[in-house]
Amino acid sequence: MRVLIVEDETRLAANVRKGLTSLAGFAVDAASDGEEGLYLASEGTYDAIVLDLMLPKMNGELLLRRLRERKVSTPVLVLTAVEDKATVVRLLEMGADDYLAKPFDMGELIARVKAVIRRNFGHAVSVLRVDDLELDMNRRQVKRAGAPIELKAMEYRVLEYLMARRDSVISKSDLLEHLYDYNWEKFSNVIEVYISGLRRKIDREEMPKLIHTVRGHGYVIREEAA
Amino acid sequence: MRRSSLRVRIVILLLTAQMAIAGCCIAGTLWYVRRQVRTAFESELEGRMTTILAQVHQADEKAGGVEFDGQSPATQRSGELFYVQAANGAGVAGGAGWIPDARASGATANSFDFWRNGTHYRGAGWIGVRVPDQDENDKGPPPQVSVFYAMPTTAGDRSLARATEAAALIALLVLLLSALAALWAVAAGLRPLVKLAKDAGGIDVDRWAFDGEGEALRTAELAPLASALSGLVGRLRSAFERERQFVGDAAHELKTTVAIQKSTLQLVDRERLSAPEYRTGITLALEDTARTEALIARMLQLARLESGEGENGRQDAAASRLADSLLGAVTEFRSWSALKENRITLSGDFDLMVRGEADELLLVWRNLIENAIQHSPPGALVEIMARPAASAGEVEVLVEDHGEGIAAGDIPHLFERFYRADRSRSRVTGGFGLGLAIARSSVARAGGAIEISSRVGRGTCARVVLKRAEPAANEAKQGEEMVGRIEREFRVEKLHRS
Numbered sequence: 001m002r003v004l005i006v007e008d009e010t011r012l013a014a015n016v017r018k019g020l021t022s023l024a025g026f027a028v029d030a031a032s033d034g035e036e037g038l039y040l041a042s043e044g045t046y047d048a049i050v051l052d053l054m055l056p057k058m059n060g061e062l063l064l065r066r067l068r069e070r071k072v073s074t075p076v077l078v079l080t081a082v083e084d085k086a087t088v089v090r091l092l093e094m095g096a097d098d099y100l101a102k103p104f105d106m107g108e109l110i111a112r113v114k115a116v117i118r119r120n121f122g123h124a125v126s127v128l129r130v131d132d133l134e135l136d137m138n139r140r141q142v143k144r145a146g147a148p149i150e151l152k153a154m155e156y157r158v159l160e161y162l163m164a165r166r167d168s169v170i171s172k173s174d175l176l177e178h179l180y181d182y183n184w185e186k187f188s189n190v191i192e193v194y195i196s197g198l199r200r201k202i203d204r205e206e207m208p209k210l211i212h213t214v215r216g217h218g219y220v221i222r223e224e225a226a
Numbered sequence: 227m228r229r230s231s232l233r234v235r236i237v238i239l240l241l242t243a244q245m246a247i248a249g250c251c252i253a254g255t256l257w258y259v260r261r262q263v264r265t266a267f268e269s270e271l272e273g274r275m276t277t278i279l280a281q282v283h284q285a286d287e288k289a290g291g292v293e294f295d296g297q298s299p300a301t302q303r304s305g306e307l308f309y310v311q312a313a314n315g316a317g318v319a320g321g322a323g324w325i326p327d328a329r330a331s332g333a334t335a336n337s338f339d340f341w342r343n344g345t346h347y348r349g350a351g352w353i354g355v356r357v358p359d360q361d362e363n364d365k366g367p368p369p370q371v372s373v374f375y376a377m378p379t380t381a382g383d384r385s386l387a388r389a390t391e392a393a394a395l396i397a398l399l400v401l402l403l404s405a406l407a408a409l410w411a412v413a414a415g416l417r418p419l420v421k422l423a424k425d426a427g428g429i430d431v432d433r434w435a436f437d438g439e440g441e442a443l444r445t446a447e448l449a450p451l452a453s454a455l456s457g458l459v460g461r462l463r464s465a466f467e468r469e470r471q472f473v474g475d476a477a478h479e480l481k482t483t484v485a486i487q488k489s490t491l492q493l494v495d496r497e498r499l500s501a502p503e504y505r506t507g508i509t510l511a512l513e514d515t516a517r518t519e520a521l522i523a524r525m526l527q528l529a530r531l532e533s534g535e536g537e538n539g540r541q542d543a544a545a546s547r548l549a550d551s552l553l554g555a556v557t558e559f560r561s562w563s564a565l566k567e568n569r570i571t572l573s574g575d576f577d578l579m580v581r582g583e584a585d586e587l588l589l590v591w592r593n594l595i596e597n598a599i600q601h602s603p604p605g606a607l608v609e610i611m612a613r614p615a616a617s618a619g620e621v622e623v624l625v626e627d628h629g630e631g632i633a634a635g636d637i638p639h640l641f642e643r644f645y646r647a648d649r650s651r652s653r654v655t656g657g658f659g660l661g662l663a664i665a666r667s668s669v670a671r672a673g674g675a676i677e678i679s680s681r682v683g684r685g686t687c688a689r690v691v692l693k694r695a696e697p698a699a700n701e702a703k704q705g706e707e708m709v710g711r712i713e714r715e716f717r718v719e720k721l722h723r724s
Contacts, residue, residue: 009482011514015489023496054478081481082474103485106492 001117001161002027002045002178006037006063007052007079016050019106024114025140025157027181034058041067045177046074047117050109051096053080053087061091068095075116079104114138121164128163130210131223133202135163142202149201154179158194159202162211162221171218195219233412240408241401248397252390259389263382268337271350275375278308282318282371283357306377307347313354313370325349325374340376346383349376418445426455434463475644476525479658483518490514524660527589528643531667545695546584548612549576552623554584555591556610559599567605570595574612578621580692582672587692590668590676593661594625594688601629601686615691623690631682640678641666665690 003026007013010032017028029046031037034055041049041063049067053060064076075097080087088099097116100109114137118126126137134143140156142149151159157179162170172191195211203209208224309320324342337350351374422442429436436459442452494507556570563570580587598608606628615622632640639645644659662678669676673693680686 009486011486011510011517012482012489015486015493018493019489019496022493081478081485102481103488106489106496 001025001047001157001164002029002181003048003050003113004028004037004040004046005030005050006032006034006041006055006060007050008032008055009052015106016109019110020113023106024110025153025160026113027157027179029181032056034060034063038063038066041074042070042072044072044074047120047178048113049074049076050113051076051078053078053082061094064091064094064096073120075120077109077112077116079109111138118164123164128160128166130163130166130221131208133163133210135160144202144207151201152194152197154190155194155197155201158191159198159221162219167220167222169214169217169220174218233409233416236412237405237408240412241405244401244404248401252393252397255393256386256390260386263386267348267377267379267382268350271337271348271375271377274306274308274377275350275352275373278310278319278373278375279352279355279357279371282310282373305345307342307349307375309374311372311374313372318371320374324376325351339379345378345380347376348379349374351375418442418448422448422452422455429459431466434459434466472643479521479525479644480518483514483521487511487514487518521658524658524664528660528664528667531586531589531664531671544583545579545581546587547576548578548580548587548621548623548692550584551582551587552576552591552610552612555588555595558592559595563599563608566599566602568599568602568608570599570608570610572610572612575614576612578612578614579695580621580672580674581695582668582674582692586668586671590665590690591623591625593665594690597661597688598625598627598629598686602627603629614694619694621692621694623692624687625690626685626687628685631684632678632680632686633682634680637678637680641676 003020005013005016005028013030017030020026020028029040031040035057038058051060051064060078077098077100078091078096079100079102081102083101091099098112100112114126118137128135132145142151142159158175161175161178175191199211203211210221212220214220307324309325310318312318337348339348351372353372354370355373356370418441425436436456442448490511494504499507553576602608609626611624613622641662643663666676669690675691678686678688
């Protein structure tokens with residue numbers, strides 16, 4: 001998952017980035033003003049945006065309106081010190097997905113970011129399932145047929161993204177975009193390594209295959225058609 | 227406390243005036259009526275006396291008197307009295323008992339008043355009048371007689387009393403009507419005032435609206451009050467909005483710094499870290515705490531300066547030597563400017579005495595120099611110049627940098643609290659957007675002025691104008707020493723004395 005933080009307070013942005021990276025395993029980009037934030041967000045490659053309201057150049061509210069005008073539907077979590085309910089209601093009506101008041105709890109922020117992401121993919125609970133494969137987004141644990149599976153951090157990220165978008169074919173560049181921050185181009189040939197690692201651990205010989213390669217298009221995770 | 231009613235007071239005043247007028251009218255009327263009644267009475271009396279005189283002429287003379295056919299004179303009515311006296315003092319007709327002696331002796335012919343049997347009488351007398359048509363040879367009544375006649379005044383008194391009653395009744399009725407009219411008129415007249423009071427009562431901290439201007443402004447007496455109120459409400463509203471904005475901004479800044487601290491600590495708390503990583507985390511948390519502390523200190527500083535803004539430009543503001551505050555601030559930035567290779571040059575006369583506390587002016591220079599260094603590229607000069615201003619009795623200090631400059635759109639907002647022209651940049655350098663607000667408040671307290679001019683790409687110049695103060699003799703010497711010490715210590719460019 002890849003998240004954008006739009007926050008002018010560099011220390012706070014750094015802390016949120018660190019929290020989302022090390023505690024949630026997300027790829028994180030940061031923008032320090034409204035214009036940069038809108039530019040990055042408009043690319044549409046983020047799974048969630050954490051947006052501060054008081055920003056230089058363009059405030060968060062305007063950024064959100066512009067973003068929705070451009071038909072970018074990325075979930076947005078607003079982060080601000082403004083606490084009056086009218087503002088909150090206005091923001092939600094304008095297309096924000098959630099709201100968190102400063103000073104916030106890091107654990108709560110991560111949980112809420114995860115929640116808006118999985119909701120956006122159409123999952124009501126944080127345990128994603130494909131056949132007998134289970135992925136718990138909160139605990140970052142993976143089980144197949146009840147048996148825990150140990151994954152490397154990047155393997156987990158790949159699997160999490162594939163499972164969040166189960167049944168959809170996901171291209172290699174799509175995967176790269178959502179797993180790395182803006183430096184993703186240099187990792188272009190590692191995806192195959194992670195996919196083969198995942199296959200070895202998840203799709204053992206005796207089990208039905210879940211991860212499929214669609215030639216020329218990418219990868220998809222789904223139950224084998226009967 | 228008992229309240230006095232304006233309405234009642236006005237009505238009482240009106241009624242008192244009206245009662246005085248009514249009293250005068252009644253008195254005048256009565257005086258006139260009384261005179262008329264009296265004149266009528268006296269002419270009737272004269273008529274009676276003429277009749278008696280005529281009857282004396284007609285009457286048969288008897289020994290010692292005149293007989294009216296054995297009867298009283300035809301004109302005489304009951305209760306009326308008369309007496310006719312011959313020139314020799316002998317009574318001719320009627321009885322003399324009712325006539326006071328003084329009158330009978332003929333001392334006066336005027337009318338006179340007296341009481342008889344409980345009735346008030348007025349009488350008159352003609353002394354020694356000729357009996358008309360008297361023949362010299364006639365053996366009739368004597369040729370000259372005195373006639374006295376008196377009538378009760380009851381009828382005249384009664385009509386006077388009736389006139390009095392009527393006048394009083396009319397006056398009372400008019401007074402009553404005018405009191406009602408006055409009450410109504412005063413109430414109607416005071417309506418704009420009542421409405422104004424009601425509208426003024428509607429002003430509240432949550433509702434800074436004063437809509438009573440309309441009617442009150444059209445009323446000459448209320449217009450000054452209404453416009454004063456409306457102006458006051460406007461000023462209070464903007465003051466309140468400024469305060470609200472400040473509180474909102476301050477809350478935002480405080481919450482943000484707390485959010486940083488909290489997130490830093492939570493990261494340390496949640497991750498499994500090695501000892502050096504913990505150390506780093508704690509160092510970061512301490513840095514964040516220091517930042518929060520600095521923010522609070524600045525906010526308090528600003529609040530303290532602004533709380534005394536009422537004393538703006540007070541004439542008795544303490545005087546201080548420019549060198550004391552300015553060179554002190556320059557010294558503070560020595561190491562930072564050295565690190566950035568920004569040389570600070572000083573020129574002009576720092577020996578000038580200016581109005582303002584040294585420690586408050588220090589805040590001005592500190593903030594201006596900090597901004598100048600912050601926005602200077604490495605190696606650029608920061609120039610400080612002090613000189614007497616063009617207008618007499620003032621001193622100007624210029625702090626100039628050769629940095630990136632400030633966009634014209636930002637310049638009007640520079641002195642607003644928490645305003646940052648480039649927030650993301652200021653964050654890196656640790657600014658809160660309070661420095662210039664603090665500088666302005668300090669300058670204002672010293673009765674001076676501050677302005678900033680800038681050209682993008684060329685640099686920014688802050689100009690502070692302060693009022694000049696006369697140095698005390700013994701302080702001048704200390705100042706010299708101070709300047710010399712700073713010059714040596716700071717190795718500034720040789721100060722060019724003007």
